[in-house]
Amino acid sequence: YCLMHTPEHFWNWFLKHQSRYLTLGEIKSELRDAAVDEMQFELNKFFDQIFFEIGGDEGDHGGALIISAAGDPDFFPQVRELVAAAPSMEDWEVIAFKPPHPGPVVIAYEDQSFDPQEIIVIPLLHDAYPDSVGIQVCFDDFEEAIEEHYMGATFLMLEALIGEEAAINDIDHLEVCKVPADIDDIEHLMLSDIEDHIVEIKTEGLDEDAH
Secondary structure, eight states: OOOOOHHHHHHHHHHHHHHHTGGGGGHHHHHHHHHHHHHHHHHHHHTOOOEEEEEETTTTTEEEEEETTTTTTTGHHHHHHHHHHOOOBEEEEEEEEEOSHHHHHHOOEEEEEOOGOOEEEEOOOOOOTTTTEEEEETTOOGGGGGGHHHHHHHHHHHHHHHHHHHHHEEEEEOEEEEEOGGGGSSSOEEEGHHHHHHHHHHHHHHHHHOO
16 A cells, blocks of 8 residues: 655656756657656656656747546546646646647557548447437458457547547547448548547537527
């Protein structure tokens, strides 16, 4: 049984050591790995199912510290708690959950590359829940035996396209499958357009609620 640290413990540690993380991209890889491990170790003292990424603009040395639950909604509250407790820092922006990736996304996952612009999505509509988003994500080479592989790749693509929080909260039902032979006769979109689709479903649902 270990005494859990509060968010303040983590942020006090971070304030003392933050300068080395601003220049993380410029230090030798073994030192960088050690710095990353050390920060994850400190983060684990608060909660061991949340993770971090450091981004930002090399030019102005401003850093973005992204706190993530690796897409597990059970741990979203801890992410929010930690980020809410962050002190205001001149050089850092602290962000809850991985934000969407700007620009085109191609995901490399387990030796396979996935391009959302080429992946077909079939919307699943539910009469009882008009504003809930259900999708079937279809792959040419889908195999039932490795369904998890396609699920994993799909989640990474969604995370990159719409961000970690929306990938969980805005999609109510997700299936992966093989592209149907008669896909031309079925209404579908490309995964790269998922954000517009979500907005459309959510706003149509709101319109129906209003009637």
